[in-house]
Amino acid sequence: MTDAIGYERIGDVAVLKAQNPPVNALGFDIREGLLAGIERAEQEGAKAVLIYGEGRTYFAGADITEFGKPLRGIFLPDLCNRIEASPLIVVSALHGTALGGGLEVALSSHYRIAVPSARMGLPEVHLGILPGAGGTQRLPRVAGTEKALEMITSGRQVGAKEALEAGIIDKISEGEPREIGLAYAQELLDHDAPRRAVGELPAPEAINFDAVYEATLKKGRGQLSPATCVRAVQAAAESSSLEEGLKRERELFMELMNSDQRQGMIHAFFSERAVSKLPELKGVAPRELASIGVIGGGTMGAGIATAALLSGLPVVMLEMTEEAAEAAKGRIAGNLQGALKRGKISEAQFTQLTEEALTLATDYAALSDVDLVIEAVFEEMSVKKVVFGKLDAVCKKGAILASNTSYLDVNEIAACTSRPEDVIGLHFFSPAHVMKLLEIVVADKTALDVVATGFELGKRLKKISVRAGVCDGFIGNRILATYRKAADHMILDGASPYQIDKALTDFGFAMGPFAVADLAGLDIGWAMRKRKRAEGMDPRERDSSYVDKMCEAGNFGQKTGKGYYIYEAGKRGGTPNPEVSDLIAAERAEKGITPRAFTDEEIVTRYMAAMVNEAAKVVGEGIARRPLDVDMTLLFGYGFPRYRGGPLKWADIEGLDKVLATIKAGAEEDDYFWQPAPLLEELVAEGRSFDDLNKENS
Ligand code: HSC
Numbered sequence: 058m059t060d061a062i063g064y065e066r067i068g069d070v071a072v073l074k075a076q077n078p079p080v081n082a083l084g085f086d087i088r089e090g091l092l093a094g095i096e097r098a099e100q101e102g103a104k105a106v107l108i109y110g111e112g113r114t115y116f117a118g119a120d121i122t123e124f125g126k127p128l129r130g131i132f133l134p135d136l137c138n139r140i141e142a143s144p145l146i147v148v149s150a151l152h153g154t155a156l157g158g159g160l161e162v163a164l165s166s167h168y169r170i171a172v173p174s175a176r177m178g179l180p181e182v183h184l185g186i187l188p189g190a191g192g193t194q195r196l197p198r199v200a201g202t203e204k205a206l207e208m209i210t211s212g213r214q215v216g217a218k219e220a221l222e223a224g225i226i227d228k229i230s231e232g233e234p235r236e237i238g239l240a241y242a243q244e245l246l247d248h249d250a251p252r253r254a255v256g257e258l259p260a261p262e263a264i265n266f267d268a269v270y271e272a273t274l275k276k277g278r279g280q281l282s283p284a285t286c287v288r289a290v291q292a293a294a295e296s297s298s299l300e301e302g303l304k305r306e307r308e309l310f311m312e313l314m315n316s317d318q319r320q321g322m323i324h325a326f327f328s329e330r331a332v333s334k335l336p337e338l339k340g341v342a343p344r345e346l347a348s349i350g351v352i353g354g355g356t357m358g359a360g361i362a363t364a365a366l367l368s369g370l371p372v373v374m375l376e377m378t379e380e381a382a383e384a385a386k387g388r389i390a391g392n393l394q395g396a397l398k399r400g401k402i403s404e405a406q407f408t409q410l411t412e413e414a415l416t417l418a419t420d421y422a423a424l425s426d427v428d429l430v431i432e433a434v435f436e437e438m439s440v441k442k443v444v445f446g447k448l449d450a451v452c453k454k455g456a457i458l459a460s461n462t463s464y465l466d467v468n469e470i471a472a473c474t475s476r477p478e479d480v481i482g483l484h485f486f487s488p489a490h491v492m493k494l495l496e497i498v499v500a501d502k503t504a505l506d507v508v509a510t511g512f513e514l515g516k517r518l519k520k521i522s523v524r525a526g527v528c529d530g531f532i533g534n535r536i537l538a539t540y541r542k543a544a545d546h547m548i549l550d551g552a553s554p555y556q557i558d559k560a561l562t563d564f565g566f567a568m569g570p571f572a573v574a575d576l577a578g579l580d581i582g583w584a585m586r587k588r589k590r591a592e593g594m595d596p597r598e599r600d601s602s603y604v605d606k607m608c609e610a611g612n613f614g615q616k617t618g619k620g621y622y623i624y625e626a627g628k629r630g631g632t633p634n635p636e637v638s639d640l641i642a643a644e645r646a647e648k649g650i651t652p653r654a655f656t657d658e659e660i661v662t663r664y665m666a667a668m669v670n671e672a673a674k675v676v677g678e679g680i681a682r683r684p685l686d687v688d689m690t691l692l693f694g695y696g697f698p699r700y701r702g703g704p705l706k707w708a709d710i711e712g713l714d715k716v717l718a719t720i721k722a723g724a725e726e727d728d729y730f731w732q733p734a735p736l737l738e739e740l741v742a743e744g745r746s747f748d749d750l751n752k753e754n755s
Pocket of ligand 1: 117121187
């Protein structure tokens with residue numbers, strides 16, 4: 058027996074304790090240990106077996122690190138079948154999270170008891186796979202077809218109470234899993250309870266699976282695993298035996314296991330956790346973070362304040378006038394109302410947050426005692442410099458001075474203070490209390506413990522924090538500017554904004570770039586173009602002015618009802634604006650361009666090549682430390698489809714040589730825009746991948 062499973066005999070009960078921290082993942086040692094434990098219990102004449110987990114949880118699932126590698130030892134599905142087939146009474150005692158293969162082991166046990174705080178579910182869809190150890194066959198047998206479909210296709214976890222009501226567990230009891238499990242096993246033995254195998258229960262109810270499959274496929278926006286789960290549950294209902302259903306489950310599981318989507322989703326799972334673990338921050342303690350200040354109570358500042366308040370941090374909100382401060386409070390209260398409605402906070406908490414934890418101020422002196430200040434004022438260097446000069450004068454020693462700028466030079470901002478080591482960029486995405494991404498922009502002189510505090514704040518606010526270096530647009534907006542240009546060039550050459558948006562939503566993006574531009578406000582890009590033109594653009598850069606004409610006419614997108622699309626009150630989404638097509642046609646004529654047709658595939662190929670090329674430059678220049686930092690930025694801030702893992706994971710799967718070939722082909726038409734990233738050329742020449750870089754730098 059392996060050390061991963063402890064064996065103990067208490068009377069007639071053999072106790073199998075999983076000890077594989079941190080989450081008792083069902084890796085090789087655990088599987089072999091469980092098998093040996095069951096066999097020993099049977100040989101030694103025990104009457105019942107109790108399975109439970111040491112530490113913070115029962116089994117949180119199969120060991121994901123084993124996926125994609127040759128499997129050793131007993132397969133989890135075979136282990137589950139073996140547990141279920143045992144002639145002894147097998148009891149599982151659940152605490153923490155019984156997820157995926159964990160819940161599948163529990164469902165193979167004959168009885169299940171849980172502590173009240175236990176949570177359980179089959180979250181495999183989030184990894185691009187399906188429950189492959191009998192979960193799609195056993196869960197519907199206890200919870201019914203509809204409940205099982207809902208849980209499996211969404212990956213939703215349920216609490217112990219809901220699980221009891223759904224028949225997933227048999228009993229809830231307060232206490233330690235070992236104690237409640239032993240008491241339950243003894244009670245079952247005392248009452249001569251029968252061995253009760255879920256797999257021997259009748260097949261679940263058959264429903265119109267084709268309709269559910271189609272609806273699930275549509276909802277998945279290109280993600281295959283949820284719809285494939287429907288087919289597996291269908292097999293539970295329609296197969297003549299459990300064995301036949303399990304066979305079908307295995308076939309479907311293997312299809313997904315061998316898919317690119319599985320690779321993308323698992324890359325996202327691990328990168329999401331690796332992104333905030335920077336080698337340079339190992340052992341660096343963050344500074345004290347007990348209160349924060351926010352300057353500017355517009356949409357962004359109010360969103361940041363809301364997120365901070367919800368995390369338990371008191372906030373001083375500074376505005377120019379009392380009226381503006383009250384308006385900021387109104388916005389924050391509006392955001393918190395949303396949290397109240399969704400049951401995230403109580404009425405009493407709402408009052409405490411708005412009336413006690415939030416302080417309004419118009420005088421910088423009010424910021425003298427906070428640990429960290431985030432400035433969210435107008436995006437203009439001269440304005441930022443005034444703000445930072447004042448902060449430098451009033452803030453206490455050691456306070457962190459942060460700017461929420463989305464593209465300005467944080468070094469220049471830091472240089473106007475006497476303490477550049479305390480200055481950092483904290484780039485939130487709007488609405489800041491909703492969007493998960495936080496770019497932590499590290500300037501040349503930023504102290505390491507200030508960076509560590511930035512990550513600590515991100516963790517408290519439940520953000521995905523990514524370290525970025527200083528450059529125009531940092532990681533995300535810099536890459537966005539480039540792939541937007543690729544889209545703009547395709548428009549000049551003959552594609553329509555609507556074809557591009559459609560091709561990219563079909564690829565899996567939440568929205569296409571032109572629908573996004575309408576949502577963000579066309580005036581933002583307009584201001585940026587004016588700034589770039591004033592700074593002087595390279596004459597080789599292709600520029601277009603049709604959007605400026607829309608802006609000059611007061612059409613800024615959704616907020617004015619008209620942009621690339623026309624928006625009608627009360628309707629979701631918009632319809633193409635014919636004026637845009639006219640303006641584009643006029644600009645092509647003026648530039649002497651004969652429009653050509655683009656296929657959707659060509660659109661995606663070019664768009665992605667531009668994105669990957671700029672991303673490779675961002676990594677090569679050290680603006681992003683690792684490819685995974687870019688991937689997480691695009692996933693959490695720019696609507697990149699999670700099942701593709703991020704642009705650089707996508708590029709690895711697609712083949713870096715293929716992506717480079719697209720860039721080189723583009724360079725034949727426009728060698729200014731399509732300049733291959735040196736890092737990409739290097740990787741192709743050496744036959745390496747972006748993932749190799751992730752491994753080398755983690
Ligand atoms: C599965 O079960 C498939 C089966 O249906 C079928 C298999 C059949 C095979 C058939 C063959 C023919 N594995 O998140 P945290 C690590 S799929 C390995 O920070 P928390 C994690 O990376 C699985 N490692 O903690 C991190 O490592 P680090 C279904 C895992 O308290 C550390 O543990 N299960 C792992 O915030 C701590 O994690 C799931 O999808 C795993 N399964 O959250 C559950 N799970 O310290 C996935 C975690 O080095 N896990 N790690 O960074 C979770 O959702 C969360 O980790 C918990 C804990 C909620 C469990």
